[in-house]
Amino acid sequence: MARSNALAVSGGLALRSQALAFPAQVPSLGNLESYIAAVNRMPMLSLDEERQLARAWRQREDREAAGKLVMSHLRVVVSVARHYLGYGLPHADLIQEGNIGLMKAVRRFDPEQGVRLVSYALHWIKAEIHEYILRNWRLVKVATTKAQRKLFFNLRSLKQGLEGFHDAEIDAVAAKLQVKRGEVIEMEQRMGGSDVSLQPGGDDGAESFAPIAYLSDSSHEPEAVLEARGRERMQVEGLEQALQGLDERSRRIVEQRWLAVNDDGSGGRTLHDLAAEYGVSAERIRQIEVQAMKKMRKSLAAYA
Numbered sequence: 568m569a570r571s572n573a574l575a576v577s578g579g580l581a582l583r584s585q586a587l588a589f590p591a592q593v594p595s596l597g598n599l600e601s602y603i604a605a606v607n608r609m610p611m612l613s614l615d616e617e618r619q620l621a622r623a624w625r626q627r628e629d630r631e632a633a634g635k636l637v638m639s640h641l642r643v644v645v646s647v648a649r650h651y652l653g654y655g656l657p658h659a660d661l662i663q664e665g666n667i668g669l670m671k672a673v674r675r676f677d678p679e680q681g682v683r684l685v686s687y688a689l690h691w692i693k694a695e696i697h698e699y700i701l702r703n704w705r706l707v708k709v710a711t712t713k714a715q716r717k718l719f720f721n722l723r724s725l726k727q728g729l730e731g732f733h734d735a736e737i738d739a740v741a742a743k744l745q746v747k748r749g750e751v752i753e754m755e756q757r758m759g760g761s762d763v764s765l766q767p768g769g770d771d772g773a774e775s776f777a778p779i780a781y782l783s784d785s786s787h788e789p790e791a792v793l794e795a796r797g798r799e800r801m802q803v804e805g806l807e808q809a810l811q812g813l814d815e816r817s818r819r820i821v822e823q824r825w826l827a828v829n830d831d832g833s834g835g836r837t838l839h840d841l842a843a844e845y846g847v848s849a850e851r852i853r854q855i856e857v858q859a860m861k862k863m864r865k866s867l868a869a870y871a
Contacts, residue, residue: 599659606641614683621678636673636684637666643685644669647692654700661696668695809866816845817859824856 612620612635623632644665651661672688680687741748810818820841827835838849838856845852 599662602659602662603645606638606645609638609641612636612639617684618678621673621676621684624673625677633673636676637669640669640685640688641666643688644692647689648696651696651700656700656703660699660703664695664699665692668692671695805867809863812862812866813859817855817862820852820856821859821863 617636617639620629620632620636623629624636644662648658648661648665652658668691669688672684672691675691676684676687738748741750810821813821823836823841824838825835838852841852842849
């Protein structure tokens with residue numbers, strides 16, 4: 568799930584797609600305190616030095632120049648990563664992901680834009696850390712769209728350790744973040760939930776309460792399919808047999824009342840429609856129907 572704390576930056580920080588082979592000047596992340604102390608001792612670059620190194624990388628792909636840009640800003644990654652310790656993920660892993668974002672920033676940095684690298688790199692560092700948190704905070708992602716990701720981190724910072732929001736606070740947060748009230752409620756529910764194992768976790772007899780017990784679908788198992796087909800066949804054959812036991816008029820009344828479907832998809836004919844057809848009262852049609860249904864129930868019971 569999380570990357571091992573022993574992942575090293577020394578020997579070159581590997582970018583996911585195209586690696587930059589930077590000089591091996593940084594200690595291993597395996598000893599976090601030593602790593603932080605080492606990066607904090609690295610000299611800062613002046614504006615002129617930063618521009619010269621950035622131009623050397625952009626114009627000649629000078630890897631040593633790019634390495635110096637990265638090394639001089641590793642302390643920034645440490646500082647940014649410290650703000651995300653509340654998510655329960657290893658500090659070393661957060662730093663490692665932030666370092667990847669820093670390298671991406673160095674790769675794309677243009678010194679002619681008049682912006683310092685530290686300002687430009689903050690976006691890339693935070694983006695990589697955010698992505699790592701969303702991948703590893705839960706087994707099931709709590710945010711997938713760009714809007715949900717933004718809401719997740721903003722809501723997390725606004726809660727500040729609170730268990731939950733009451734109605735007035737939800738409205739205030741929705742107004743502050745310019746999102747719908749329902750979106751705040753849904754994200755808070757996702758953040759407040761927890762991962763549940765499908766299988767029971769121990770031998771305490773709690774197997775019946777595990778999700779696997781009530782989420783499994785047995786309707787497509789061979790035995791269940793055969794039983795369903797058998798019941799369906801019995802129902803069809805039993806119904807045919809019950810109808811055959813009626814006289815012609817009673818059978819037609821039952822079929823027209825309960826088995827027929829009109830052109831508009833509605834149910835069968837009414838008592839008054841059949842009364843007009845047979846020249847009797849609607850009450851008489853109802854009596855015939857009642858007697859026919861009693862006879863059919865006896866037949867179906869005997870068939871079953």
